[in-house]
Every structure is written in structure tokens, then in C-alpha cells.
Amino acid sequence: MLQSIVHVCLAGLSAGMFIWLVASGLTLIFGVLRVLNFAHGSFYMLGAYFCYTFLRFMGENFWLGLLVGPLCVCAAGFAMERFFLRYVYHLALPYQLLLTFAFVLLFDDLVKIFWGAGSIGSPAAPGLSGSISVLGRNFPVYSLFIIGVGPLIAVAMWVFLERTWLGCIIRAASSDREMASAIGVRVPALYTGVFMFGTWLGAIGGGLAVPYVGLLTPGMGETIIIDAFVVAVIGGMGSLKGAFLGALVIGLLSSFGTRFIPTFDMFLTFILMAVILVWRPQGLFGEST
Amino acid sequence: MKKTKMSRRDFMKAGLLTTAAAALGPVAFKPTGLWAATPNLKGPIKVGYQAVLSGTLAGYGAFHNMGVILATEEINAAGGIAGVKLEVEFRDSTLAAPEAIKNARYFVDSWGADFLGGIDSSGQALALAPVMAELDRVLMVTHAATEKLTEEHVFKKGIKQVFRICTPTYQDSNAAAFVAKDLPVKTWSTISPKYEYGYTCWEMFKNTLTKFRSDVSFIADSWAPFGTTDFRAHINTILDAKPQGFYSTEWAGELISMVKQANQAGFFEKVKHVMFPVGAAMDVLEGCGPELPDNVWISGRYFFLYPDDRRNNDWVARFRKRWDHYPAYVSETAYSTFYAFKKAVEESGSKDTAKVIQALEGMTFESPAGKRVFRKEDHQAMYNVPWGLTVSNPKYPFKVMGKQIVIPAGECFNRPPFEGPGTKPPF
Numbered sequence: 001m002l003q004s005i006v007h008v009c010l011a012g013l014s015a016g017m018f019i020w021l022v023a024s025g026l027t028l029i030f031g032v033l034r035v036l037n038f039a040h041g042s043f044y045m046l047g048a049y050f051c052y053t054f055l056r057f058m059g060e061n062f063w064l065g066l067l068v069g070p071l072c073v074c075a076a077g078f079a080m081e082r083f084f085l086r087y088v089y090h091l092a093l094p095y096q097l098l099l100t101f102a103f104v105l106l107f108d109d110l111v112k113i114f115w116g117a118g119s120i121g122s123p124a125a126p127g128l129s130g131s132i133s134v135l136g137r138n139f140p141v142y143s144l145f146i147i148g149v150g151p152l153i154a155v156a157m158w159v160f161l162e163r164t165w166l167g168c169i170i171r172a173a174s175s176d177r178e179m180a181s182a183i184g185v186r187v188p189a190l191y192t193g194v195f196m197f198g199t200w201l202g203a204i205g206g207g208l209a210v211p212y213v214g215l216l217t218p219g220m221g222e223t224i225i226i227d228a229f230v231v232a233v234i235g236g237m238g239s240l241k242g243a244f245l246g247a248l249v250i251g252l253l254s255s256f257g258t259r260f261i262p263t264f265d266m267f268l269t270f271i272l273m274a275v276i277l278v279w280r281p282q283g284l285f286g287e288s289t
Numbered sequence: 290m291k292k293t294k295m296s297r298r299d300f301m302k303a304g305l306l307t308t309a310a311a312a313l314g315p316v317a318f319k320p321t322g323l324w325a326a327t328p329n330l331k332g333p334i335k336v337g338y339q340a341v342l343s344g345t346l347a348g349y350g351a352f353h354n355m356g357v358i359l360a361t362e363e364i365n366a367a368g369g370i371a372g373v374k375l376e377v378e379f380r381d382s383t384l385a386a387p388e389a390i391k392n393a394r395y396f397v398d399s400w401g402a403d404f405l406g407g408i409d410s411s412g413q414a415l416a417l418a419p420v421m422a423e424l425d426r427v428l429m430v431t432h433a434a435t436e437k438l439t440e441e442h443v444f445k446k447g448i449k450q451v452f453r454i455c456t457p458t459y460q461d462s463n464a465a466a467f468v469a470k471d472l473p474v475k476t477w478s479t480i481s482p483k484y485e486y487g488y489t490c491w492e493m494f495k496n497t498l499t500k501f502r503s504d505v506s507f508i509a510d511s512w513a514p515f516g517t518t519d520f521r522a523h524i525n526t527i528l529d530a531k532p533q534g535f536y537s538t539e540w541a542g543e544l545i546s547m548v549k550q551a552n553q554a555g556f557f558e559k560v561k562h563v564m565f566p567v568g569a570a571m572d573v574l575e576g577c578g579p580e581l582p583d584n585v586w587i588s589g590r591y592f593f594l595y596p597d598d599r600r601n602n603d604w605v606a607r608f609r610k611r612w613d614h615y616p617a618y619v620s621e622t623a624y625s626t627f628y629a630f631k632k633a634v635e636e637s638g639s640k641d642t643a644k645v646i647q648a649l650e651g652m653t654f655e656s657p658a659g660k661r662v663f664r665k666e667d668h669q670a671m672y673n674v675p676w677g678l679t680v681s682n683p684k685y686p687f688k689v690m691g692k693q694i695v696i697p698a699g700e701c702f703n704r705p706p707f708e709g710p711g712t713k714p715p716f
Binding site: 138140214219255259266 | 342343347350351483510511512514516518519521522523524526528541542545546549553554555572575576578580
């Protein structure tokens with residue numbers, strides 16, 4: 001029983017941290033730019049495809065692929081923000097949603113054109129492909145790695161936003177765009193930078209998914225974006241702390257649900273979201289508006 | 290100067306000759322071969338085909354399309370169907386039932402389709418069947434597997450417009466039970482899709498296997514929702530139960546993810562007897578590569594190395610030449626659909642729905658997958674697909690079937706009237 005519970009916890013932690021990797025970029029972009037970016041799942045997908053392509057080109061070196069792949073996706077993020085999103089910031093939310101959704105369809109089709117419509121089985125990460133015994137049952141090393149990377153990214157983002165000059169400017173621009181602009185912050189350039197950083201986070205999530213999910217498919221972003229949105233809603237749209245905790249809760253809840261109350265495992269996640277929306281519409285850590 | 294004007298007598302002569310030629314013509318130049326009976330067929334013959342081209346399963350639509358295009362090219366190069374050109378339009382079904390119905394209505398009402406084909410999901414097939422009765426066109430289902438389509442809609446409700454060319458859930462569960470009965474396994478478990486297809490197969494597998502063996506029990510089941518990418522929690526559930534056998538109707542990308550994650554967790558060292566009813570799909574074999582363990586039981590709706598005869602091997606060679614790819618099972622069922630339509634039209638001498646249905650019922654025809662017969666009562670194609678054990682073969686960059694067991698469709702498919710004794714295997 002102990003073995004079972006420990007493994008259910010580990011599976012939940014790795015699932016939660018994996019969702020966090022994707023939700024972090026989504027939350028950052030919403031928190032600063034106030035844009036609900038549906039295409040964030042596409043950055044996850046592009047991150048996975050680029051990482052896979054580079055690792056194939058560079059002698060099956062996954063880590064090099066993980067370094068280069070997401071940078072290419074940043075270019076796509078730059079183009080999307082600079083030439084499209086920038087012109088809809090002042091419009092109502094539905095217009096932004098429509099535009100980002102258009103990009104979802106666009107990116108899906110681009111992936112089908114360049115990589116084919118079929119699924120691609122992807123290789124394990126070199127050095128982390130094995131498993132170690134935890135209380136007599138094997139647990140994949142790569143899942144442990146994901147459990148470690150999640151908090152690392154969270155801490156790095158916290159330090160960056162709270163303890164650096166640039167982070168301070170970003171926070172200033174996000175809380176009052178006009179005032180920041182008035183005191184000489186180049187807000188448009190800053191927004192582009194933040195959007196690219198969010199894009200990079202999504203793409204890193206995708207790159208890390210290459211060994212974690214073991215499969216690349218066009219449309220893979222659409223499955224993960226739903227989870228990421230649920231996490232963001234539970235934690236509070238725009239709150240990184242909330243998204244981190246939300247991801248942990250969702251990961252553990254679905255893992256325990258699958259194991260112990262399988263009939264209701266999907267129900268649990270969404271009932272939690274519904275309860276939070278009723279009881280605390282701004283989410284666990286969201287600012288009430 | 291010669292008289293150039295035609296005299297009245299000449300004119301009469303010419304007229305008589307023309308009349309004689311016209312009268313004799315049909316005899317002298319009578320069409321021969323299969324389309325002899327169809328001089329009045331007005332072309333072209335239009336087939337509206339739909340399969341999933343978007344989302345995570347878009348690869349399946351692409352595989353359908355390869356079969357569709359190859360069949361269309363070959364049939365038109367050889368003179369068409371009954372001498373008439375074959376035209377095909379391919380649309381994305383998106384896996385959603387409303388979209389499938391919308392496409393079907395477009396094909397028939399706007400585009401003027403004579404026949405319809407395709408359909409991946411059981412939900413789509415069940416929703417579309419009543420619409421086919423209303424549109425009154427033959428629909429050949431090439432992928433959706435639910436037995437309810439043929440048992441209830443075709444047999445019980447009498448929707449005669451629907452046919453199925455691929456193997457149904459009987460292959461996934463009844464045939465699996467025929468294999469499982471001889472395995473040294475007393476405790477079975479499953480991770481399967483959390484929707485109709487997964488539930489039905491597991492129930493059918495349990496029922497049929499219990500009839501063979503009274504000493505087996507089914508000790509763990511875990512259901513993965515559509516779109517699951519992380520199977521680790523499900524794998525835990527199964528490992529906790531410590532079963533000897535594992536049966537899973539996970540398919541396509543989700544099966545690939547599950548196999549890889551199970552491998553990482555050392556699952557296949559703990560559970561020795563594993564059965565994947567749709568594991569012989571090309572995308573799964575290629576996607577898993579070496580990570581699919583040896584000695585796993587797999588099957589599908591067609592496997593490109595079976596039957597090992599000239600017709601199939603030639604077809605696989607032609608397919609590879611055209612697409613630089615091994616054919617997936619949906620490529621075969623899509624391809625064969627057009628030859629089924631061709632034979633039915635040429636035999637009935639018409640593309641009229643009622644006449645084509647009459648020709649298709651009980652029709653036998655040769656296809657890459659072997660001889661198929663459309664059962665008269667429920668319009669299910671009867672043909673054999675093997676179950677086999679995975680093995681590495683240096684000729685292929687993926688696992689193939691080694692040892693094969695063929696359970697004839699006549700032995701493992703449920704029989705009409707589908708209720709009461711003697712309708713479910715073993716017979």
C-alpha cells in the first residue's frame with residue numbers, strides 16, 4: 001500500500017510539474033500582456049517538433065535540440081506579437097481570442113505541411129532513459145527530472161521578476177501601462193520581449209515533452225492547453241504562484257483520482273474548477289478586479 | 290464537270306445503309322467484359338470520402354487518403370468503373386459526429402455523390418447511419434468498429450444503406466479471447482479508452498474468455514479519457530493489482546505513449562502476457578519502434594504481411610512505390626472500398642442505391658487483405674486478420690508479427706440474429 005501511494009504521488013507530481021511547464025508561459029503572458037493566448041499550445045507543439053528535428057540533425061543529441069529548438073519557436077512568437085497581436089491589444093478579449101485561435105489552426109497546418117500529418121514516435125533522453133527502484137517498483141528517471149525542473153523554473157522566474165531590475169520594469173508595465181510609458185519605459189518592446197519569453201517557456205515544455213510523452217502529433221498542443229487553462233483558472237489568471245500550486249493540485253488530484261476513484265477522475269478536476277469559480281472567481285491567488 | 294449534287298436515289302441508298310449500320314452496330318460493336326450489362330450508365334461515378342485530417346489523429350486521414358488516391362488512379366487508368374470515370378472528393382471528418390453528418394449531406398445534396406466512404410469513430414458511425422437511410426446512398430465504413438452499427442442499425446433497424454469493410458470489435462475482443470484461452474494466464478487487467486469502444490471490447494473479451502475458461506478472473510481496469518498523454522497513473526493501478534495478463538484497446542498515438550511509458554516503468558518485466566488488439570497498426574509499429582517489446586500479441590484490421598500471397602505482396606509493392614510507405618490498415622480498407630463499389634456497380638449494371646445494395650449483399654470479392662464476403666444480414670465484411678506475436682526482423686525498422694494465429698471470421702464474429710443461444714462464439 002505504501003509503495004502504491006508513493007508511486008501515485010510521484011506520478012501526480014510529474015504530471016503536475018509537466019502541466020506547470022506549459023502553464024507558466026501562458027500565465028506570464030496573461031499576467032503582463034492581458035492576452036489569453038490560445039496559441040500557447042501551438043508553441044508547445046512547435047517546441048516539440050523543432051527540438052525533435054534538431055536532435056535528429058545533431059547526432060541524436062537531445063540536449064542540444066532542447067537548447068536550439070525553443071529559440072526557433074521564439075522567432076515565431078516574435079512575429080506573432082510584433083505583426084499581429086500588437087494591433088489588437090486595445091480591442092475586446094473576444095478579438096484577441098479569435099486571433100490567437102487563428103494561429104492555432106495556422107500552426108497545426110504548418111506542422112502537417114512540414115512534418116506530415118502522422119504521429120512521430122520520439123526517442124528517450126540520453127542519460128535519463130532508465131528507471132530507478134523506488135520501494136521496489138521502477139520509476140522513470142526522466143519523470144524525476146521533470147519533478148526537479150518544474151520548481152527550478154518557478155524559482156528562476158520568481159527571482160527574475162521580483163529581484164531584478166528588468167523584472168521590476170515588467171511588473172511596473174503590467175500594473176500600469178500608461179504610467180510606465182510616461183516614465184520612459186519602451187512598453188511595446190517590453191511586451192514583445194515578454195511574449196517571446198512566454199513563447200520560449202511553452203516551447204521548452206514541448207521540448208521536454210519529446211521524451212516524456214514519447215509522441216509528436218499535429219494538434220498535440222490542443223490537449224495540453226486545456227489542462228494549462230484549468231490550472232491557470234484555479235490558480236488565478238496571471239498569478240505564477242497560483243499556476244504552480246494549481247498544477248500541483250491538478251496533477252495529484254488526477255493521479256489519485258485515476259487510482260482510487262476511477263469513475264470520477266475527470267469529474268474531480270472540473271468540479272474543483274467549478275467550485276473555485278463560484279467561491280473565488282479570481283482563482284486561488286488572483287487579484288480581485 | 291462531274292455531278293456533285295446527290296440524287297434522290299443516292300440519298301435513299303445512303304439512308305438505308307446508315308439505318309442498317311445503326312441496327313447492326315450494337316451487335317457488331319457490343320461491349321465486352323464486366324461492363325457489358327451497363328451501356329446506360331451515366332458518368333462520372335462520384336464517391337464522397339471522409340476521414341479525420343485534423344488534430345492528433347490526422348495521420349489516420351492521411352493514410353486513408355493514400356488508399357483512396359491509389360485506388361482512384363488505378364481504376365481510372367484501367368478504364369474506370371463500367372467504363373465511366375471515377376471521381377472522389379475527400380473531406381475532413383474531424384472525428385465529430387455533427388461534422389460527419391454535415392459532410393455526408395454536402396456530398397449527397399450539393400456535390401451529387403453516388404456513394405460515401407470512410408468514418409473513423411464509432412460515435413460518428415452510429416450518428417450517421419440514420420442519416421444514410423434518409424439520404425439513400427450506400428455508405429462503406431472503413432474504420433469505425435462498433436458492432437452496434439451492423440447489429441442494431443443494419444440488422445435490427447434495417448438501415449440497408451450501411452456496409453462495413455473493416456473488422457469490427459469481434460476481432461479485437463472475441464478473437465483475442467480465442468488467443469487468450471491458451472495462455473498460462475489466470476488474472477487479466479486492462480487500460481483502455483474511457484468511451485464506448487473501450488468498454489465494449491473489454492466486456493466482450495471477458496464474456497467470451499469466461500466461456501472458454503472458468504479459472505480466469507479480471508482483477509483490474511483503468512480507463513483513460515480520449516487525449517490522455519500521461520499514462521503513469523494508470524500503469525500504477527495495474528501494477529498494484531499484480532496481474533499475469535494485460536489487454537488494452539488503446540490505439541494510435543495513445544497506445545504509442547502508453548507502451549513507451551510502460552516500458553520506462555518496467556511494466557513488461559512484471560506483466561508477461563500482453564495483448565494489443567490494434568497494436569498491428571502501422572503508426573503504432575513505427576511510432577514504438579524498438580520500444581515495443583518482443584512477444585506481445587498484436588492484431589489490427591489488416592496487416593501488410595498477411596496474407597502472404599501474390600495479390601497482397603504486389604499491392605504492398607505498388608503502395609510503397611506510390612507513397613514510399615508501408616500501407617496502414619485504413620489504407621487497405623479505403624482502397625478495397627473502391628473495388629467493392631466497382632464490382633457491385635458492374636454486376637448490377639447500375640449505380641442506383643437499391644440495385645447496388647442488392648449486388649453488395651452476399652458479394653464475394655478479392656482484396657489485398659484476402660477474400661471478403663459481405664454478410665447479407667448485417668452487411669459486415671467477413672475476412673480474416675491474424676493475431677501475432679511481435680518479433681524483431683532485420684528487414685524492417687519496426688516490430689512485425691512472428692508467430693501468427695488466424696481465427697477465421699466465421700468462428701469469432703457474432704452471428705445474426707445476435708441474440709439468444711448460438712449467436713456468440715464459441716459456436
